[in-house]
Amino acid sequence: MTEADNATRIVQRGLWFEEFELGAVYEHRPGRTVTEADNVLFTTQTMNTQALHLDAAYSEGTQFGQRLVNSMFTLSTVVGLSVAQLTQGTIVANLGFSEISFPKPLFHGDTLYAETKIVDKRESKSRPGEGIVTLEHTGRNQNGDVVAIAVRKTLVQKKPS
Numbered sequence: 001m002t003e004a005d006n007a008t009r010i011v012q013r014g015l016w017f018e019e020f021e022l023g024a025v026y027e028h029r030p031g032r033t034v035t036e037a038d039n040v041l042f043t044t045q046t047m048n049t050q051a052l053h054l055d056a057a058y059s060e061g062t063q064f065g066q067r068l069v070n071s072m073f074t075l076s077t078v079v080g081l082s083v084a085q086l087t088q089g090t091i092v093a094n095l096g097f098s099e100i101s102f103p104k105p106l107f108h109g110d111t112l113y114a115e116t117k118i119v120d121k122r123e124s125k126s127r128p129g130e131g132i133v134t135l136e137h138t139g140r141n142q143n144g145d146v147v148a149i150a151v152r153k154t155l156v157q158k159k160p161s
Contacts, residue, residue, distance in 0.1 A: 017131035078139035
């Protein structure tokens with residue numbers, strides 16, 4: 001038996017229902033620099049033929065002057081950045097999203113950072129051992145500009161007894 005066999009082992013997990021603190025803001029790091037390949041792959045995989053995401057020549061003639069990162073990729077990445085810290089292995093289900101907005105565009109080469117504020121939590125009335133946590137996710141670019149906001153309700157496990 002080696003010393004490593006006797007070492008304390010810690011498994012990465014999200015928070016149990018009881019650990020979510022109302023009003024707390026979790027900053028999710030590191031961020032994610034978005035590439036052209038990310039945007040084109042996601043856009044084509046999801047059958048989104050919007051020229052603003054795929055056609056550089058067209059996009060140069062718009063008010064943005066370049067292609068935009070697909071907003072659904074932005075939303076997915078903001079939520080994804082929160083998983084390891086908040087919900088890895090403790091979430092039961094996503095219950096829904098609301099109040100989704102994209103105040104500013106995200107471009108190829110931008111780095112996306114996420115933070116999550118805990119805006120509500122309550123015990124489930126129908127599912128003992130679980131609770132409903134409402135999260136407000138915010139995505140910012142490398143300059144601190146807000147590029148995405150989404151409110152998400154989740155069903156989360158309580159700490160096992």
